Amino acid sequence: MRVHFEAYLHLAGLSHKSALVAWGGFYFKVAEERGGFKLVDDSDLDSVHPPRRDSIGARSAPYGPARVEVLDESGTRVITTGETTIANQCWVTGLEADTVYRYRVLVNGREWAAGPRRDWVAGAGEQGLVESGRAYDNRFRTHPRPEAAAPLTFAAIGDFGTGVRHPSTLERRQREVAEALEAAVVRDDARLIVTTGDNIYAGRTLLGVPVGATGDEDDDWFFTFYQPYRYLLNRIPVHPSVGNHDGNETEVNDDRDQLMDNFFLAERLKGEEAAGRASIGPGLFYRFRYGRDVEFVCVDTSRQSLLFGDRFFRHRNHAPFLEAAFPAVPGPDAPRWRIPFSHHPPYCAGPMHGNSKSSLETLVPLYRRAGVRLVLSGHEHNFQHSRADGIDYFVTGGGGKVRTGTPREFEAAHTVAWAASCHFLLVKVKGDTAEVTPIGGDGRPLDLRSPAGAAVSATTVVRAS
Numbered sequence: 001m002r003v004h005f006e007a008y009l010h011l012a013g014l015s016h017k018s019a020l021v022a023w024g025g026f027y028f029k030v031a032e033e034r035g036g037f038k039l040v041d042d043s044d045l046d047s048v049h050p051p052r053r054d055s056i057g058a059r060s061a062p063y064g065p066a067r068v069e070v071l072d073e074s075g076t077r078v079i080t081t082g083e084t085t086i087a088n089q090c091w092v093t094g095l096e097a098d099t100v101y102r103y104r105v106l107v108n109g110r111e112w113a114a115g116p117r118r119d120w121v122a123g124a125g126e127q128g129l130v131e132s133g134r135a136y137d138n139r140f141r142t143h144p145r146p147e148a149a150a151p152l153t154f155a156a157i158g159d160f161g162t163g164v165r166h167p168s169t170l171e172r173r174q175r176e177v178a179e180a181l182e183a184a185v186v187r188d189d190a191r192l193i194v195t196t197g198d199n200i201y202a203g204r205t206l207l208g209v210p211v212g213a214t215g216d217e218d219d220d221w222f223f224t225f226y227q228p229y230r231y232l233l234n235r236i237p238v239h240p241s242v243g244n245h246d247g248n249e250t251e252v253n254d255d256r257d258q259l260m261d262n263f264f265l266a267e268r269l270k271g272e273e274a275a276g277r278a279s280i281g282p283g284l285f286y287r288f289r290y291g292r293d294v295e296f297v298c299v300d301t302s303r304q305s306l307l308f309g310d311r312f313f314r315h316r317n318h319a320p321f322l323e324a325a326f327p328a329v330p331g332p333d334a335p336r337w338r339i340p341f342s343h344h345p346p347y348c349a350g351p352m353h354g355n356s357k358s359s360l361e362t363l364v365p366l367y368r369r370a371g372v373r374l375v376l377s378g379h380e381h382n383f384q385h386s387r388a389d390g391i392d393y394f395v396t397g398g399g400g401k402v403r404t405g406t407p408r409e410f411e412a413a414h415t416v417a418w419a420a421s422c423h424f425l426l427v428k429v430k431g432d433t434a435e436v437t438p439i440g441g442d443g444r445p446l447d448l449r450s451p452a453g454a455a456v457s458a459t460t461v462v463r464a465s
Contacts, residue, residue: 003048004028004037006129007113008056008226009105009136009234012089012264014192016097016143021068021082022089022264023105023112024056026222028129037128042217055218056226057261060088064108068092073100073139089264097145103138120227122167122175136234141191143290150291151430153188155181156341158196158378159243160399163223173422174400176441178228181424183443185232188426192236194296196378196396197243197343199259200224221262238263241298242284243343243378256284279321283312287325294429295335297325301344301359301377311344311358326370336464337429338372345377345395347386349407349415349451353379367391371465374434376425382407383423383438383446385460388414392462394436398422410451417448417456432464 005025013020027040027048045052054060068082068090079101082090095101105112113136118129144150157177164175184190200220226233240263242256260266269286272278278286283300290296299322300312313322326338346359367375368389375393381403384395393414404420407413423438423446437459438446445458 002030003040004030004118004129005048006118008230009113009138010056010226010264011140011234011237013091013268014140014143014237016145017095018091018093019070019095019101019103019140019142020089020091020264020267021103021105022056022058023063023066023107024060024088025113026055026219026226039219039222042219056088056221057218057258058087058089058264058267059261060218062086062088066090066112067106069104069106070095071102071104073102075102089267091267095142097142097148098150100139100141103140117230119230120164120223122165127166134231136231138234140235141189143191146289146292148291149293151428152290152294153190153426153428154290155185155190155193155424155426156196156376156394156396157181157193157399157424158343159198159381159397159401160195160228161198161200161224161245162400164228165223171404171422172401173441174224174228177399177422177424180439180441180443181229182232184424184426184439185236188428190236190426191290193232193238194298194341194376195238195240196341196376197241197302198245198378198397199240199243200255201243201245217258218262220258225262239288239296239298239341240265240284241342242300242302244302260284276321276324279318281317282315283318285313285318285321285325289335292333293336293431295338297338297340299340299342299363301342301356301363311362314358314362322366326366326372328369330371336432337374337434338370339374339376340367340372341376343377344379345384345386345393346375347384347388347393347413347415348377348380348395349384349386349409349413349418350380351405351407352381352403354409355412364388364391373464374427374436374462383417383419383421383448384413384415385417385436385448386414387416390465392436392460394425394460396423396425396438399424415451417450417460419446419448421446434462434464436460436462 007025010022012022028037080094082092119132121130287297303309378397386393428435448456
């Protein structure tokens with residue numbers, strides 16, 4: 001039996017003048033007589049050569065001396081470089097705003113993840129790593145300058161971490177949604193992705209208790225994150241929020257450390273807490289700008305455990321952050337759009353979850369006073385659009401699997417439209433308007449219905465205050 005190593009690249013962070021490039025991979029045992037591939041568990045990495053304890057993430061042991069080269073769009077001239085001997089990630093600086101670059105990573109003098117890659121196939125009679133004919137197209141476009149007015153197209157996806165190890169079903173379609181997401185990002189030049197939580201979680205339960213790959217080990221991330229979004233992760237950054245399955249609230253294991261590690265959040269948010277743009281511990285709160293007009297605010301709506309502790313946004317540590325993120329009186333450099341994204345929705349019609357009392361009491365008043373017009377959440381495994389007091393609330397919790405039951409609390413949730421379909425959101429912000437469209441696994445806008453069953457336009461136009 002031999003071992004196959006599949007290398008990956010990850011554009012972990014991006015600004016108008018710098019990029020955080022990361023690399024890693026996963027080990028597979030290959031049974032020659034059967035042609036089968038078995039992902040090596042973290043606990044068995046001491047059996048690979050040379051032995052390891054981890055394979056991806058900020059804390060992973062270096063694979064060797066590395067050099068990141070950023071080239072111009074044509075790929076003919078090196079613009080800047082970064083080097084490291086102690087990590088599998090590296091910041092490269094000195095970049096121009098709103099500019100397309102190519103890049104490559106050299107480890108031990110050889111280009112990382114070069115040439116055709118092997119991708120996971122799950123189908124009738126065939127399951128494993130297959131030479132897909134695809135190779136990495138390593139390019140990115142820096143953000144506009146902070147003072148520049150610029151349109152933005154971005155994607156939002158939530159509750160997507162069920163995995164693509166096995167063939168899809170009518171209710172589990174992460175692979176199809178991921179493929180549709182990649183197509184939309186390329187077609188519409190989406191510049192970033194935000195998540196509405198439950199990023200990586202167990203796909204199976206035993207007597208209602210999640211078991212298996214909960215997300216607390218590197219190997220849990222292959223089928224749920226690195227493979228489905230492989231050819232996006234090397235090109236645009238992903239900004240996560242925390243869901244109940246990402247911590248100890250629903251699952252036995254608290255996966256927060258692994259989420260921080262594999263999203264390179266400590267490296268991305270270094271210095272942000274001191275500047276008031278992040279608040280970490282307990283919980284994950286941060287905000288970031290895209291140009292002059294858009295600011296995203298990640299709000300941690302989870303809690304320490306199912307039975308104990310209040311929501312993290314009620315912890316006294318985070319009061320200064322929330323006050324600054326949602327001010328009663330906007331400052332001179334206030335963004336036109338403040339877009340909170342989190343896991344638990346303030347308004348939800350079901351069928352499993354209802355309105356969040358704590359969010360309605362604590363967060364919604366902050367949103368109102370700060371002129372928020374667009375809020376993104378997950379948790380319920382369907383699509384919902386609610387409108388209350390001039391704010392449009394979107395539930396996008398169908399990135400991996402869907403809950404097909406009909407919601408029952410439309411009136412309490414101020415529901416405008418809904419759909420029981422796996423999907424992601426494509427959001428186009430330009431000036432004082434934002435167009436929000438849920439896209440299904442077939443790449444087409446969802447068929448939305450009102451609570452009364454009437455057809456509703458798939459695209460919602462939201463206007464800034």
